[in-house]
Amino acid sequence: MTIAGENTENQILTAASQVFILKGFDGARMQAIADQAGINKALLHYYFRSKEKLFDAVFSEVAANLFPAMKQVIEAELEMKEKITFFVKMYVKTLLENPFIPAFVINTLNTNPNRFLTHIKKAGINPMLLQKQIDEEAVLGLIRPMKAEHLLVNIISMCIFPFVARPIIQNIFEMNNDEYQLYLESRQTEIVDFVLKSITV
Amino acid sequence: MTIAGENTENQILTAASQVFILKGFDGARMQAIADQAGINKALLHYYFRSKEKLFDAVFSEVAANLFPAMKQVIEAELEMKEKITFFVKMYVKTLLENPFIPAFVINTLNTNPNRFLTHIKKAGINPMLLQKQIDEEAVLGLIRPMKAEHLLVNIISMCIFPFVARPIIQNIFEMNNDEYQLYLESRQTEIVDFVLKSITV
DNA sequence: GTCTATACTCTGATAGAC
DNA sequence: GTCTATCAGAGTATAGAC
Numbered sequence: 001m002t003i004a005g006e007n008t009e010n011q012i013l014t015a016a017s018q019v020f021i022l023k024g025f026d027g028a029r030m031q032a033i034a035d036q037a038g039i040n041k042a043l044l045h046y047y048f049r050s051k052e053k054l055f056d057a058v059f060s061e062v063a064a065n066l067f068p069a070m071k072q073v074i075e076a077e078l079e080m081k082e083k084i085t086f087f088v089k090m091y092v093k094t095l096l097e098n099p100f101i102p103a104f105v106i107n108t109l110n111t112n113p114n115r116f117l118t119h120i121k122k123a124g125i126n127p128m129l130l131q132k133q134i135d136e137e138a139v140l141g142l143i144r145p146m147k148a149e150h151l152l153v154n155i156i157s158m159c160i161f162p163f164v165a166r167p168i169i170q171n172i173f174e175m176n177n178d179e180y181q182l183y184l185e186s187r188q189t190e191i192v193d194f195v196l197k198s199i200t201v
Numbered sequence: 202m203t204i205a206g207e208n209t210e211n212q213i214l215t216a217a218s219q220v221f222i223l224k225g226f227d228g229a230r231m232q233a234i235a236d237q238a239g240i241n242k243a244l245l246h247y248y249f250r251s252k253e254k255l256f257d258a259v260f261s262e263v264a265a266n267l268f269p270a271m272k273q274v275i276e277a278e279l280e281m282k283e284k285i286t287f288f289v290k291m292y293v294k295t296l297l298e299n300p301f302i303p304a305f306v307i308n309t310l311n312t313n314p315n316r317f318l319t320h321i322k323k324a325g326i327n328p329m330l331l332q333k334q335i336d337e338e339a340v341l342g343l344i345r346p347m348k349a350e351h352l353l354v355n356i357i358s359m360c361i362f363p364f365v366a367r368p369i370i371q372n373i374f375e376m377n378n379d380e381y382q383l384y385l386e387s388r389q390t391e392i393v394d395f396v397l398k399s400i401t402v
Numbered sequence: 403g404t405c406t407a408t409a410c411t412c413t414g415a416t417a418g419a420c
Numbered sequence: 421g422t423c424t425a426t427c428a429g430a431g432t433a434t435a436g437a438c
Contacts, residue, residue: 008403008404023227024227024228024312025228026224026225026228027225027226027312027313030431030432031430039405040404040406041431041432042406042433042434042435043404044433045432045434049433050432050433051431103307103308103310105369106365107225107304109368109369110304111223111224111304112228113368116368117368120368123372127373127374144398149384150387150391153359153362153363154359157359157362158354158358160362161354161357161358161361164365165307165310165361167310167314167318167321168310168324169354171321173350191355194351195399197345197399198395198398198399209421230413230414231413231415232413241422241423241424243415243422243424244421246414246415250415251414251415252415
């Protein structure tokens with residue numbers, strides 16, 4: 001396989017990511033992807049047989065990067081409060097670098113559930129471990145007792161939502177783009193504060 | 202205008218809502234809407250000139266019901282903690298009755314931002330009022346000082362997110378559909394608890 | 403591997419009969 | 421108002437030359 005081939009394949013994947021993420025599967029056009037990659041439509045089909053297959057390749061890659069970092073933090077050897085602090089900062093930082101990923105996943109999830117289901121292997125996150133730690137620290141009086149499925153979802157909700165509902169929030173609070181960027185950054189410490197205050201006994 | 206006409210128009214709007222909400226603008230097919238309404242495509246164009254206009258009609262209706270109830274609670278004459286309790290319970294209850302609306306709005310927001318922008322009149326929510334109340338109650342020591350744009354977004358995030366990320370959450374925590382329904386219901390009190398504990402001085 | 407040209411299907415929209 | 425039939429354009433996919 002020639003070097004040119006490798007490059008083209010990556011070019012296509014990069015272009016496809018951008019278009020699919022921005023428009024979703026149904027809104028994306030093969031022509032737009034070809035343009036973005038600086039090639040023609042025929043070549044897309046040469047490398048990936050169909051639009052579906054191309055989407056799968058993109059989605060796999062995106063999905064693959066969704067959980068591992070999360071899992072690593074969740075399973076780290078840290079006290080819960082440190083873990084939360086670390087997790088939120090890392091997670092919001094990642095989102096700031098990939099602000100359109102969450103909406104893309106949510107969109108796929110809801111309008112093309114079948115397409116998503118073929119990619120679900122398993123998140124790989126073990127909520128039992130998290131629950132165990134919460135229980136232990138609750139006994140020690142470090143935090144209050146709580147269900148893992150609420151704590152984790154609460155935290156992730158607050159991290160992600162401002163990225164997917166941006167236009168609405170920006171409208172309600174009348175922020176311009178620069179202000180919203182600052183707002184998103186400020187949420188890192190804000191969410192940590194909010195959560196820690198809530199779980200402190 | 203005949204009664205039959207009125208009925209047909211409503212039939213179309215109902216069918217169109219269902220299809221658009223499930224598939225998004227790009228994924229929706231006029232044929233699917235016609236089938237759902239029990240009529241043919243031509244009649245869709247007779248009542249609404251184009252797919253875009255039909256979508257606008259649907260989206261207006263959905264968007265119109267998004268904020269008013271919210272606004273009413275936010276501007277009610279209640280102490281902040283009561284207000285939050287009332288708001289969360291009402292809001293999650295509304296979502297349980299319309300579980301696909303949030304994903305639909307988020308999808309439209311992100312893949313067809315222009316389409317959404319034509320509908321933004323103004324949320325009508327005045328965050329200044331909320332901030333004023335927070336400030337006043339903070340002085341009285343009823344709650345801790347906080348920025349309205351964080352408190353409100355935190356609350357709404359936690360209410361909405363489990364509805365748009367359902368498949369992922371359900372997968373991680375290995376819940377079946379019945380369990381997830383119970384989970385969603387349990388979040389009403391869970392979110393209230395979580396927030397009140399956080400904002401208590 | 404990459405291109406141009408084209409086949410074929412789907413879909414939004416219209417014409418015209420009833 | 422409602423239907424059948426059909427058009428025009430867009431979009432995915434393929435054929436075939438280089």
